[in-house]
Structure formats: structure tokens, C-alpha cells
Amino acid sequence: MAPLFYIFAVLAILAALSVVLQRTPVYSALSLIVVLCSLAVVYLLLGAEFLAVIQVIIYAGAIMVLFVLVIMLLNARQETPSDRSRLARWLGAPLLLVFLGELLFAVWERFPAATTRAAALPDAGPRAVGALLFRNYVLPFEVTSILILVAVLGAVVLAKKRL
Amino acid sequence: MVPLAHILALSVILFGLGAAGFVFRRNIITIFMCIELMLNAVNLAFIGFSRYLGNLDGQIFVFFVIVVAAAEAAVGLAIIIAVYRNRGSLSIDDFDSMKL
Numbered sequence: 001m002a003p004l005f006y007i008f009a010v011l012a013i014l015a016a017l018s019v020v021l022q023r024t025p026v027y028s029a030l031s032l033i034v035v036l037c038s039l040a041v042v043y044l045l046l047g048a049e050f051l052a053v054i055q056v057i058i059y060a061g062a063i064m065v066l067f068v069l070v071i072m073l074l075n076a077r078q079e080t081p082s083d084r085s086r087l088a089r090w091l092g093a094p095l096l097l098v099f100l101g102e103l104l105f106a107v108w109e110r111f112p113a114a115t116t117r118a119a120a121l122p123d124a125g126p127r128a129v130g131a132l133l134f135r136n137y138v139l140p141f142e143v144t145s146i147l148i149l150v151a152v153l154g155a156v157v158l159a160k161k162r163l
Numbered sequence: 164m165v166p167l168a169h170i171l172a173l174s175v176i177l178f179g180l181g182a183a184g185f186v187f188r189r190n191i192i193t194i195f196m197c198i199e200l201m202l203n204a205v206n207l208a209f210i211g212f213s214r215y216l217g218n219l220d221g222q223i224f225v226f227f228v229i230v231v232a233a234a235e236a237a238v239g240l241a242i243i244i245a246v247y248r249n250r251g252s253l254s255i256d257d258f259d260s261m262k263l
Contacts, residue, residue, distance in 0.1 A: 005165045009173045016177050016200055020184035025192045025253075032196050035177070039203055046170070046214040048222050051206075051229075058229055063199070063236045070240045071192055074247050079190040079254060092186040100179040107171040120217055132219050133226065144230050151234035158241035 005045050008038040025076040029067050036060040047121045050129045170211035178204035189254050191246070195239055202232050 015038065018031035036059045043052040133141055177200060184197035206225045213221030243253070250257050 002165050005169075009169070012173065013176055013180070016180040019193075019196060019200060020180050020188070022193075025190055025196075028193050028196055032199065035200065036203065039207060042170075042173075042207065043210055045165075046210050048210050048213070048225075051210065051222055051225050054226065054229060058233060059199075059203075063233055066236055066240055067192070067196065070243060074192075074244065074253060076190065076192055076253050079188070079193070089187070093183075096179065096183055096186065099182075100175065103175045103179070104172060107168055107175060111166075111168045111171060121214075124213075124219060124222055128219060129222055129226070132223055136220075137223050140227060144227060147231065147234050151237050155237040155241040158238065158245050 001045055005042060008041045008045075012038040012042070023078045025071045025079075026068070029064060029071060032067075033060050033064050036064070048124050050124055050126045167211055167215045170214075171208055174204045174208040174211065176204075177201075177207065189256060191243055191253050191255050191258070194255065195236075195243070199232060199236070202228060 012035050015031045015034035019028045019035065022028045022031060036055060040052045040055040040060070043049075043055060181197045181200035181204060184200065185194055188194050188197065206228055209221040209225045209228070213219060213225075246258060247253060252258075
């Protein structure tokens with residue numbers, strides 16, 4: 001299990017680098033699909049079977065199709081580098097590095113690799129997740145349906161010809 | 164068994180790459196994809212903790228995050244289409260009418 005995790009972790013990081021570094025949005029989108037699929041494998045290795053399937057169907061399937069569709073629809077080309085983001089370049093990069101280093105340091109300090117040990121593997125199939133979802137989290141689930149409804153209406157209104 | 168620290172490190176690295184893309188990219192669709200990348204990093208942290216605490220509640224949260232991400236993608240891409248129709252551009256340098 002462990003070697004598979006590291007293989008897909010490295011794949012996810014490389015693909016995420018490609019998402020950030022590619023200049024053409026279509027290439028970024030395709031790299032993001034690789035990230036999502038390798039994360040699905042990581043979820044599977046961590047015992048979250050239901051979420052691994054959801055990740056592939058909803059994220060890599062539905063959401064990324066939407067992204068690629070919009071990229072094709074708007075005919076998004078290579079982005080042109082601009083010099084209007086000098087503040088981001090000179091202030092953003094050091095701040096980002098400090099922030100990342102701090103986060104990694106906190107993770108390393110708080111969860112030393114030797115001491116953390118996993119609990120018993122929880123049963124995370126659709127049955128267990130569904131039971132929890134419809135017993136303890138019924139209200140958030142119903143609120144989610146309203147959120148989806150509002151999102152659908154919002155998308156239709158926003159994409160209309162005359163705003 | 165993979166230590167929790169390595170899962171969290173992967174999560175932090177993915178989040179950092181997403182944040183870097185958010186700051187440095189100029190194309191609004193790429194920026195949007197970087198937001199999705201950050202959401203996925205957080206999901207990974209949730210699932211890692213869920214695994215190590217032996218508790219399924221973290222996976223329920225990931226489920227809700229995915230739902231919210233789907234809603235966000237639908238509305239956000241509709242906004243991008245509307246903005247493109249008005250400005251004829253996808254570069255965020257052209258969307259500065261609310262700038263002082």
C-alpha cells in the first residue's frame with residue numbers, strides 16, 4: 001500500500017505543477033484531471049472507497065467536463081504575460097514560501113511520523129457513509145439541495161444573453 | 164502504513180501549488196482551476212484525519228465540499244462566460260473596473 005501511495009503522491013504533485021506552469025488552459029485542465037484521478041487512488045488507499053468513486057465521477061467527470069467545455073466555448077488561448085502583477089511577483093512569492101514552510105513545519109512538529117498510528121480501518125463503503133449522512137447529517141444534506149437549486153438558477157440567469 | 168505526516172505534507176504541497184497559481188496566473192479559468200486544486204488539498208487532509216481517527220465524519224465533510232465545489236464551478240463558469248461576453252477577454256488584467 002505504501003509504495004502505491006508515494007507513486008501517486010509524486011504523480012499528483014507533478015501534475016499540480018503542470019496545472020500551475022502550463023500557459024494554455026486546456027493543458028492545465030487535463031493536468032488537473034490527472035491530479036484528481038491520482039487523489040482518487042490515494043483516497044482508495046486510505047480506505048475511503050465511496051469518496052474515491054465520487055471523486056472520479058463528480059470531479060474528474062462532471063466538473064472537469066464543465067471546465068473543458070467553457071475553455072473550448074470561449075476559445076481560451078495561451079495567456080499573455082503581463083507586467084501589471086509586479087506586486088504579486090515580488091511580495092507574493094516570499095510570503096507564499098514563508099506560509100508553506102510554516103505549514104510544513106507545523107505538520108512535522110505536531111504529527112511526527114513515528115508516533116502517529118492509525119485507528120482501525122473504518123468501514124467507508126456507501127452503506128456506512130449513507131447511514132451517517134442520512135442519520136446525523138440530514139439537515140446539512142437538505143440544505144445542500146437548496147444550494148444546488150440556487151446554483152442552477154444562478155448559472156442559468158448569468159449565462160443568459162442579456163444580463 | 165503511510166504516516167499521517169506524509170499525507171498532510173502532500174496536502175500542504177498541493178494547497179501551496181494551488182495558492183501559487185492563484186497569485187501568479189493571469190488567466191481567469193486557470194485561476195479557477197487552482198481554486199479547485201486547493202479544495203482537493205483540503206479534502207485530502209480531511210480524509211487523512213478521518214482514516215487516522217477512525218471516524219467517518221471527515222468523509223461526510225469531503226462529500227459536502229465536493230457538492231459545494233460543483234455548485235461553485237457551475238456559477239463561477241457562468242460568471243466567466245458573462246464577463247467574457249462583456250469584456251471579450253479572459254485576462255484578469257482587463258477586469259479592473261472596481262479597482263481604485
